[in-house]
Amino acid sequence: MAHKLVIVESPAKARTIGGYLGRDYVVESSIGHIRDLPNSAADTPTKIKDQPWGRLAVDVDHGFEPYYVVPRDKKAHIAKLKKLLKDADELYLATDEDREGEAIAWHLLDELKPGKDVPVKRMVFHEITKQAILEAADNPRELAMDLVEAQETRRILDRLYGYEVSPVLWKKVMSGLSAGRVQSVATRLVVDREQERMKFRVASYWDLDGTFDAGSGHDPRIFPAKLYSVDDVRVARGSDFGNDGELSKRDRVHLTRADAESLAGALADTTYAVRSVESKPYTRKPYAPFRTTTLQQEASRKLGMSSSVTMSVAQRLYENGFITYMRTDSTTLSGGAVQAARTQVRELYGADYVPDQPRVYASKVKNAQEAHEAIRPAGESFRTPAQTGLSGDQFRLYELIWMRTVASQMKDARGESVTIRLGGAAADGRDVVFSSSGRTITFHGFLRAYVEDTDDTSKRRDDVETRLPALAEGEAVSAASVTPEGHETKPPARYTEATLIKELEEREIGRPSTYASIIGTILNRGYVYKKGTALVPAWLAFSVTRLLVEHFPRQISYEFTARMEDVLDDIAGGRRDRNTELAEFYFGSGDVEGLKTLVNELGDIDARELATFRVGDREEGINLRVGRYGPYLEGDEDGPFAGKRANVPDDLPPDELSVAKARELFANPAGEEIELGQHPETGLRVVAKNGRYGPYVTEQLPEDAPKKDRPRTGSLFKSMSLDTITLEDAVKLLSLPRVVGEDADGVEITAQNGRYGPYLKKGTDSRSIDSEEKLLSITLDEALAIYAQPKQRGRAAAQAPLKELGNDPVSGQPVVVKSGRFGEYVTDGEYNATLRKDDSVEDLTLERAAELLADRRARGPAKKAAKKGAKKAPAKKTAKKSTAKKATKKVAKKS
């Protein structure tokens, strides 16, 4: 029977909506985007691979035309959708109403290609309630192609940014690194904050902490107050100092310890009078319902969940129908949800807590696309946490969301905040004022249900009460105690996952669906690491950020994304043109240099300079350098540490690398070594360390040993670890190479560990052996037996194929799968093709193997001599010719 096919983005949404729409409709999901630019060479179609822009999959010379592919794991799903469409008489594209959703709708249309007799409609809704869905089905619109263009612009710009700038980092900093519009700015935020911390100079300041007695009859009778001013000049507090440790405000008196102590002494006999009592009404509005970022922040503060844990717990709640969609930038509640919340407030707290009018929360997020509701309990009436039957993290997160939603429809908290100033004269004639502030809450309102936590420990939570006595102006008060108190300013706090995400949102960088993964990216790349909950930048991030700031200032600027959003809005509104904008970004225009130009001009970037950071002043002569094996210190040629180097522990936060710390590291450059004891024969100290080639043991020669005496070393066997290694093991390792014996001609055979693993050596003839343990145990007979065998030429060749697939349709040669140095590959005897990411030996068919081989063949014979100059002539003459051609062509393109 014919039906109408509705396609939404999320399977859980499809289920819900299917229930609302009834039997005439079949509701399916796209499961997000269904097509995208190929993300790696393996997925790039052969026909564009050899184009100069093939790596980008965007034809930058012809209108920035993108080449989309359906990812392998989506193919089956597309087939399913096509099948459903076959029996449909109408297609409703009901993806989210935002830029990405509009693009998904267009991709669906372009990929499913409905027949002319199947009308296509675009259906949009912002809340998943029966009424909203039915209305949406009755009021479809057309696809907004300008919005699709805006999304394409965003997609292409991100591709060009990421895939052009990342290779610059591979060349100049380290292979495998990445740069992108979002991650690079996120990293920069963390680096900039650390640099502020490094520049930070602490300020010490003092004040007086007083305890005052309001006299009997007052409740409370005793109350605290702090020194506020001396001779009408305000006493400096922490916020009055800048990061340089200097007072940043005028008209402040900076008290030292001596000042504070002498003033306290002079106040010993002072009596005080109330100078002023200022009372203001205190009102506090409830917080808006959760959106993705605020949920992540509160789950972090209240439940200690990381952003990724929060999202996956929320995902499960969503899939099981407990909450609405969790990736949203909207704080809007549907009418039904508002009613449900108000009902719940009445039931739980009484009618007094229900405001007359429902509360409406406008979005605070600048580039909000508001395709969804706020995150709230699902349904038209809310289940209390106890009614859900949930447990563990799901229960706790649901409870948080429920409380927040309910509280958002409660009355304001009301009360009074009071400031009391007490004045008195010191023995030396100075006039002093103490100040005390209190807060009383007369009606808690929403605070009974939910109080937001704060990241800033100096801020009071909204529900904290401090009661003060009801004093009147002129009333006399005595001091119970006046104590000098010392304080120090604190450096700006490091970002946590939650505060970094908050910062990114405020700067319009990233989207709800990506906040958690942005953190994942910068952690995975090694740009930042976590120390407790704090995000600490690695030195690598300093190098990368420096390169980007110096050479891609526009792209790495904090405003880049916000400006891009404005442009995209204009494209979506038909006021600007996609190609003009992309061309400006990529090729430049007027005095704006394009990305392409910047990338091409990078030959002169000095990688060494980029990776060098001065520690302390020039005179100290200390540099930190970011090396392939991590950060290390190096002395200036003309400085006190000339020629010296020292490892810097990977987990030493950059702001803790003081000059003193650097000197300490120079003094003990060995870094972390594990003391194993004294060698029973030589009496030398034996230690285990981590080195360039992994963990190893070595012995410490006496300081006065001649320089050419090298200490013996030995890599740990794979079966050993630095945690468990014993002196006994170490002694064995140091005994290598071991003399196994002599052959019939009197040539010595030794056993040792090398770059390619354990092996035997007889003169210049070496043979691999199969276990490291055998280095210690192999006998002369066994060794002679190995040498009696002819030498194997190459490990790969010696191994039997993993699988035989039959004959290749092109070459007619048998195709086999083998395991080699670079992983598994297929070969027909002439060409070898490495298996791609998604291939497995088990599932590999001859068809797929032939595809890989054809792909490989299309790129021509292996180019052996191309790189390091021809050492040996390649076996095949024909191969040599085309190799040379290929190589020249490539060079020409690069320059």
Place this chain on the structure above:
DNA sequence: CAGTGAGCGAGCTTCCGCTTGACTT
């Protein structure tokens, strides 16, 4: 930044945004 001996298929890394998968006992 410890120090080592052969000869072996080179080819790939990377962006941001949408959304959930998961071969088995």
